[in-house]
Amino acid sequence: MxxxxxxxxxxxxxxxxxxxxxxxAFSRKADTAQQPFVTSIACDLTQPAQIEAAVADLAAKKINLQAIVHCAGVITPQRMGTTNTACVSAQLMVNLEAPILLTMLALPLLPAGAHIVFINSMAALVPLEGSSIYTASKFGLRGFALSLAQDVQKRGIHVSSVFPGAVDTPMLRREIDAGGSPLNFVTAPATADEIAAIVQKLLRVPRAEVFCPSSDGVLAQLMLMMPRVWRLVLPVLLKKGRKGQKKYLAAQQPSDK
Ligand SMILES: NC(=O)c1ccc[n+]([C@@H]2O[C@H](COP(=O)([O-])OP(=O)(O)OC[C@H]3O[C@@H](n4cnc5c(N)ncnc54)[C@H](OP(=O)(O)O)[C@@H]3O)[C@@H](O)[C@H]2O)c1
Known part of the structure; x- marks a missing residue:
């Protein structure tokens, strides 16, 4: 993971x-606090050489993977019009290129019945103003997952994508601080544990795509098919989102902010 x-x-x-x-457990920092049944693997996903080395190590140890869960992600809200390009490659690398590379390299370690899960985002369907690079990476990740599913079907490998709306995690709080889109708050944020439970269930009962909440997924897919209607409905959603964001921020303890 x-x-x-x-x-x-x-x-x-x-x-x-x-x-x-x-x-x-892949992370940039190797966890020194040992947890039973968790092996910490230090890997910066912006560095392809580190991804290659980590997978080569697993292959050398002849490890069979039951599942790969791509959960790392990064968002740096930035309205287009500035010329600061520094955050472009990190977002594309962590959100899109690294999952592709890791999947390609680790495929030989997956037996029939194994499962690949991508934690995507509702931003793969709803273009977020001010977060175009994140949006582009998540649109791309959806396309990769749908193609990959066809490529590995004959090997009996399942591919799933999960599309959460806002989730109450450090990422959401950083996103708000950096001026992220109020569309995140059209529905109240889910908890991290709710999304974890959905992934856990998916690993038992594979499905291609799961939207959370599912009502937002239906709306988002309809809107994507009808961009003109989307433009008409957008102001209403933004108004609802701003209200939701205010409510979310008001509910935060000062120490959480
Ligand atoms: N929170 C939301 O509102 C929300 C909504 C929709 C979708 N999602 C998606 O859900 C997934 C998990 O997000 P979260 O909310 O749990 O965010 P989070 O708490 O900020 O966790 C993000 C994780 O990504 C890892 N990461 C970032 N840059 C990395 C790098 N260069 N190399 C290796 N790992 C890196 C971080 O690992 P280390 O710091 O340990 O290296 C961190 O554990 C992401 O794919 C995100 O796009 C989140």
């Missing part, structure tokens, strides 16, 4: 260990 030390990843590690999995 990548992003294993993050908000969603951390909850998922706990759930999977309780279920009997041994988790190979």
């Amino acid at each position: 990548t992003g294993a030390a993050g908000g969603i990843g951390g909850r998922l590690v706990t759930r999977l260990v309780a279920q009997g999995y041994h988790v190979l």
Whole structure:
């Protein structure tokens, strides 16, 4: 699992260990606090050489992977019009290129019945103003997952994508601080554990795509098919989102902000 030390990843590690999995937890920092049934693997996903080395090490140890969960992600809101290009490659690398590279390199370690899960985002369907690079990376990740599913079907490998709306994690709080889109708050944010539970269930009962909440997924897919209607509805959604964001911020303890 990548992003294993993050908000969603951390909850998922706990759930999977309780279920009997041994988790190979990718993170930039090797965790020195040993947890039973969790092996920490230091890997910066912006560095292809580190991804290659980590997978080569697993291959040398002849490890069979039951599942790969791509959970790492990064968002740096930035309205187009500025010329600061520094954050472009990090977002594309962590959110899109690294999952592709890691999947390609680790495929030989996956037996029939194994499962690849991508933690995507509702931003793969709803273009977020001010977060175009993140949006582009998540649109791309959806396309990769849908193509990959066809490529590995004959080998009996399942591919799933999960599309959360806002989730109450450090990422969401950083996103708000950096001026992220109020569309995140059209519906109240889910908890990290709710998303972890969905992934855990997916690993038992594979499905191609799961939207959370599912009502937002239906709306987002309709809107994507009708961009003109989307432009008409957008102001209403933004108004609702701003209200939701205010409510979310008001509910935060000062120490959480
Ligand atoms: N929170 C939301 O509102 C929300 C909504 C929709 C989708 N998502 C998606 O859910 C996934 C998990 O997000 P989260 O909310 O749990 O965020 P989070 O708490 O910020 O965790 C993100 C994780 O990504 C890892 N990461 C970032 N840059 C990395 C790099 N260069 N190399 C290796 N790992 C890196 C971090 O690992 P280390 O710091 O340990 O290296 C961290 O554990 C992401 O894919 C995100 O796009 C989140």
